[in-house]
Amino acid sequence: MTDLPIYLDYQATTPLDPRVLAEMMPYLTGKFGNPHSNHSFGWEAAAGVEIARKDIADLITAGPEDIIFTSGATESNNLAIKGIAYAAYPSKNHIITAMTEHTCVLESCAALERNGFKVTYLPVGADGLIDLVQLDQAITPKTSLVSIMAVNNEIGVIQDLKSIGKICKRKKVMFHTDAAQAVGKIPLDVSAMNIDLLSISGHKIYGPKGVGALYLRPKANIQPLALFDGGGQERGLRSGTIAPALCAGLGAACKIAKQDMVKDQNHIHGLAKRMKSAIFGGLDCIDLNGSEKQRYMGNLNLVFEGVTGDALIKELRNIAFSAGSACSTGRTEPSHVLTAIGLDKAQADCCIRIGIGRMSTAQEIDYAADHIIDVVKKIRTRL
């Protein structure tokens, strides 16, 4: 018997890995010092922060000095996008992103537009991927930054980071990637992929909420302008006392993700295949959104003809999944990602996102697949 409710929303957040909690505990209790203090209590807390910085850097093949701690990927994205845009202004006033980015990237760009910057929003194909020729052609001498996410949070497709990095290097523009859904799940190498800035979130990788990081290439042409004024912590780029327990948690999450990446991938791929073949075997008129091949398997975004995601959520209270994207609260508009890949509003309303992760089990997948199939059939017979 499976414990209910079942959690299948790993793109919204992930449970804290108990191994992560164990690494955090000392900094929530005895090692309470301010890591910026110059005495033994401070040194002890700072030492923990520096171990974490190295573990984060190792996961993306960077140096520890290239990691800035933030409160999460939202802050990292704001710092990267606004920070670079403002630092490059006025000689450069243009940035490029994609229509399918996370809301915090799109809203950062919208804020820049309100302040006189120009932004190109690249469309994507039905597979959810940008066109590299279009990207190349969109870059002008006024372009400072290209910001293209790694793994899409709604449909799981993986953009071709290596090719994007190559284009940005050739055109001498900065390349930022929101890798909140990619870090620890697919191999990332900031040198090989020519990534200048990369955003990380703790709670998407079995770490704590409220912490993230930004990788910054040390010798990049442009260094971002800080968004916070204060004590000058994190090389002046992110003032404020850093939280050693949260940093230790993010570090541990990265270390474990590196050690367990292949094991996690095998586990998650196996369960995703199981879910997919059960649902596609049991139902007609369904489709997987986004590229079939270039994707992270832990994300299955499915469209069920004639059955709304909201109706499924209402009928399946024991299974936690999301209809469209849960990231924009109170949304009544169809998801901008589903619209960008060519779905109309009616189709977008009929989509659900199933997120499978490290703690998912075969029993949970079987229970969820059976019940989803039953409910879809039931709703369809009512039509």
Ligand SMILES: *Cc1c(COP(=O)(O)O)cnc(C)c1O
């Ligand atoms: C969750 C997420 C974010 C926001 O991360 P927070 O750490 O919650 O601020 C940004 N981008 C993507 C792709 C995400 O999945």
